[in-house]
Amino acid sequence: MRLTFLVVVVGCSSSPGSVDAPSAPWTAITMPRAALEPGVAALGTRIVMLGGFDTGLEAGLHITTSVDVYDTLAASWSILPAAPVAWTHVDLASSAGTLYLLGGTSGQEFTAEGAAYKLEVGGDAWLPIAPLPTGMERGAAGVVVSPPHIFLIGGASTTSALASCLDYNLMTDTWSMLPDLPAARSHPAAMRRADDGELIVAGGLATLDASQPQRDVWSLATGATAWVAKAPMPTPRGGCAYGPIGGHLLCAGGEANQAALHVVEEYEPSTDTWAALPDIPMARAGTQGVVVGEQLYIPGGAQQLKFEPTDQLYVFRPLN
Secondary structure: OOHHHHHHHOOOOOOOOOOOOOOOOEEEEEEEEEEEOOEEEEEOOEEEEEOOEOOOOOOOOOEOOOEEEEEOOOOEEEEEOOOOOOEEOOOEEEEOOEEEEEEEEEOOOOEEEEEEEEEOOOOOOOEEEOOOOOOOOOEOOEEEEEOOEEEEEOOEOOOOEEOOEEEEEOOOOEEEEEOOOOOOEEOOEEEEOOOOOOEEEEEEEOOOOOOOEEEEEEEEOOOOOOOEEOOOOOOOOEOOEEEEEOOEEEEEOOEEOOEEEOOEEEEEOOOOEEEEEOOOOOOEEOOOOEEEOOEEEEEOOEOOOOOOOEEEEEEEOOOO
């Protein structure tokens, strides 16, 4: 979500503060703060929400360093040490109890940043690690964790969407390159298949705003040198809250042209097919998703393409 859309959508109607009562399989939880374009990751059975805007346009679009944690078992909130940077569109991941902050964007100009940090288990401060390669700084990438690798697929530089894909090696603290995507994408959805290691990337935005939502889907087999086209998404979009459940890639909400979306769809890699799932009760754009316990968690975001962060955490529990 970029500031360029404020003028386009300012005339749209809205009902600030109103939230539809979720119907199964969706439920909603109130968060301790509002969040727009935070980094999101799973830390065991906990949901981590780092940074992002915690106020709207009228309050100055403050970017927080807060790291908020929701315990899905205890249904309680806590905090971790504050992030060392105040960023939005954060590329956040976790592995073996350690959190990894791998780039993002700074300021209301969305300047792409390449610094990287980790917060170790029980640590009281974030530690610097190898930064993204020079010239490869980005936020809004598709983030896939497959130890000992974290993949950043596409994303947004300061000036454009990106086709390049990065591979961070957790063991050696080094970066390498994967084959480029066939076309540049920011805000894509992504996963890696557990059975054969194939990477899947779906949708995204061809530019830095939502004016060119895409529906292309590509796969990259282990060791392959090029991405292969797969069945396209039914709904073109970028910035959906995504995650794998049961080997399927779920894509919930997101943005396209002048609208935040309710639509939820899932991709089945083994059959190369898409299916519709129950819509989110309230449209969501400007946030990420994460899967814990076969449930998709979607913290914050905006219900329209306006800079108005919400404080609702939506939870999707598949009925089948």
